[in-house]
Amino acid sequence: MTRPDPVVRPRFGILASGRGSNAARLMDAFAAGEAPGLAAVVVSDVEGAPVLELAAARGVPALAIPRRGLPRREHEDRVLAELARHRVEHLLLAGYMRVLTPQFLALFPGRVLNIHPSLLPAFPGLDAARRQWEAGLPRVGATVHLVDAGVDTGPVLLQGELAVRGDEGPEGLARRILTEVEHQIYPKAVRLFVEGLPARTEANLP
Ligand code: GRF
Numbered sequence: 530m531t532r533p534d535p536v537v538r539p540r541f542g543i544l545a546s547g548r549g550s551n552a553a554r555l556m557d558a559f560a561a562g563e564a565p566g567l568a569a570v571v572v573s574d575v576e577g578a579p580v581l582e583l584a585a586a587r588g589v590p591a592l593a594i595p596r597r598g599l600p601r602r603e604h605e606d607r608v609l610a611e612l613a614r615h616r617v618e619h620l621l622l623a624g625y626m627r628v629l630t631p632q633f634l635a636l637f638p639g640r641v642l643n644i645h646p647s648l649l650p651a652f653p654g655l656d657a658a659r660r661q662w663e664a665g666l667p668r669v670g671a672t673v674h675l676v677d678a679g680v681d682t683g684p685v686l687l688q689g690e691l692a693v694r695g696d697e698g699p700e701g702l703a704r705r706i707l708t709e710v711e712h713q714i715y716p717k718a719v720r721l722f723v724e725g726l727p728a729r730t731e732a733n734l735p
Contacts, residue, residue, distance in 0.1 A: 539566040539723055542617035544608070544625040545573055549580025550707060551623035551644055551715055556587045558716035565723045570615035572608055574627055590615060596627065605633045621719070622676060631678045641676040642722060644715050646706045648672060648688055653681035658703035668692055669702065671710040673718035687718040 541559070545552045552571060558564035571584035571591040584591035594607045612620070622643040634641060647657040649672040661669045670690030677683040689710040697705060 539726065540569040540616055540618045541566050541621050541719070542569055542612045542615065542619070543571045543580075543584075543621045543623055544627075545571060545578065545580040545623040546575050546626040547573075547578050547580065547624050549578065549583045549623065551711055552580045552621075553583045553587070554712045555621055555623065555715055555719065556584065556589055558719070560587065564716040564719040566619075566719065569617050570611060572611055574604070574608075574625070580623075601630065602632070605630060609633065609636065619722070620676075621715075623715075628680060629676065629678075634676065634678060639675060642673055642686065642718065643676045643681070643683070644671060644673050644711055644718075645681045646671045646703065646711060647681075648690060649674060649681055649685060658706050659699040662693075662697070662699040662702045666693060669706060671706055671714060673714055686721060687714050689714040 541555075543552045543555060555564065556568045556571075559566055559568050568584075568589045571580060571589055573580055573591070573593045574596045576593045576595045578593065581591045581593060592611065594604065594611065596604050599607070618640065620637055620641040622641065625643075629641070645653070645657065647653070647661060648670040652660055658669070668690050670688055672688045673686045674681070675683045675686060691705060691709050693702065
């Protein structure tokens with residue numbers, strides 16, 4: 530009897546600059562099978578970023594490639610070399626504070642996801658939670674989208690929202706968006722993304 534080929538899991542690279550709560554959530558979701566795929570490597574542009582520890586604690590290869598002192602293209606080339614070494618096919622940006630160049634993105638067409646703490650296209654850019662708080666909105670949320678050359682632009686994959694109570698304050702609201710929305714929708718968006726990929730087995734790998 531021939532056994533069916535085992536399905537080959539898509540390999541994700543995670544790019545993150547700091548705290549790493551979304552990255553940790555994604556690594557845990559891959560490990561639990563909640564998101565299909567595996568975290569092949571975590572790369573940070575910041576030396577000593579907490580996300581690196583979170584990855585190491587989970588047995589995921591992780592390294593910093595500090596941007597400081599490097600021209601942008603050279604930094605990207607170094608990141609690309611690491612992604613290639615770990616055979617990364619798709620990228621998840623999780624608080625990665627760099628805009629990727631069109632040349633970089635061309636190597637991952639339609640294969641880079643980002644999460645942003647607002648209901649895009651509203652409130653792109655930095656400090657989105659605080660600005661939403663100050664706007665006094667009744668509902669706020671977060672968005673997972675495909676990345677293009679803009680800042681927090683590109684087709685939306687999934688959004689989630691919550692009702693603002695009004696007593697959170699800007700930091701409390703940021704925390705609520707992070708834990709109640711971002712950490713819920715990112716693994717789900719990864720699942721949707723993978724379900725949209727062509728099915729692969731070891732037999733049809735290039
Ligand atoms: C999150 O709010 C994410 O939406 C934004 O940057 C923040 C990163 O937080 N892009 P963390 O490092 O994942 O905890």
